[in-house]
Amino acid sequence: MSRPLELGKYSIGVGDRFGQQARAQLEACRQAAGQGLEVTPVWNKSHREHAIVGTEPSSVQAAAAAAVAALHWRGRWHVDADHIRLETVEPFLACCDFFTLDVADAIGQPLPSEAVEEFVARHPELVGRLEIPGLPAVLRTSRADIEARAFKYLPAARAAGAIYRRIKQAKGAGRFITEVSMDETDTPQTPVELLVILAALADQAVPVQTLAPRFTGRFNKGVDYVGDVAVFEREFNADLCVLRFAIRQYGLPANLKLSVHSGSDKFSIYGPIHRALRRHDAGLHLKTAGTTWLEELIGLAAAGGDGLALVKDLYAAALARLEELCGPYASVIDIDPRRLPSVAEVGRWTAEQLVLAARHDPACPSFNPHLRQLLHVAYKLAAGKGAAYLELVRAHQGLIGRNVTANLYERHIKPVFLGQ
């Protein structure tokens, strides 16, 4: 067999709701390459996004391939079937080479007790003293601890195994990259739980290359991290130690790394993340998606005229359908309706006022994270405008593209991967 497909050490997941920004996104990776940094672009779009926008998975591959050709990109690149499950994987099989197996819903599902007994019997190393290099203290666990965690997480690992085997059957082993995600759930996973999960994934023979745990704190869409940064930093460092330990202990892929979902715009933790990557010589997958769609809106607003009118129109419609739009994203947004400006107020705004309210500049007094989050989930409304929306984006693509590239490169790639 040829060499298995491997995800590069540093990679960035980019989302492109309407398939117009692949080139502007790739340009950010090209700028990184100019600084001697290889950041692999991975275009991701979930089943949920495809369903809301009304697109087919193959459109993401086509847009990415066109951008790669246009910029003569010689580096690696991938297309990610984001947050798929056994029920939703089929249309992604032919056109993706990266699969994010979403097993959050399987956590805590019923499980025969023999499965837990079998797991604990197979993993005596998990019970008692656990010395993981790099952790400040030796972990101590009881058999009951490990059983309780196995009860909770084995169903998730088994679900990952089932999806993985379906993809392997269709594509062949080593022909795709496997990510396992558990971020869309309420409770963060502790380092011991992470270890149980990795042991269970190894038992399922899932060659996981990136794992998206639920970290402590809130990872709201398009806005900064909400939580205790010091706690996050400790936990993130501990997770990296656990991953390295699990690679050796369970024979998982040597490039196994963490994936940070809803990773865009988390400016206050980029410093800690960068330091941790340096300290542990670790890789990272930073998954972003909607931040590009917001730049599309910012570019349209900045254009004034018909562009600005459309963004105001979208905002008014979004305000009227607040609950419906926020529903599917409940665990990843926090909007205080009292902090949302009225339709009349936004109607009076200049292009600059709207841009400053929407653009993620935490130091700017006009920045409004509530408005930004609402616009984040409002892409369904733009999809409803169909060709009219796309025509407007194409008409103002120069301005939009510059915003998209600068946002990814200056606000994401630089602080996370270059430490600047």
Ligand SMILES: [Zn+2]
């Ligand atoms: Zn996610």
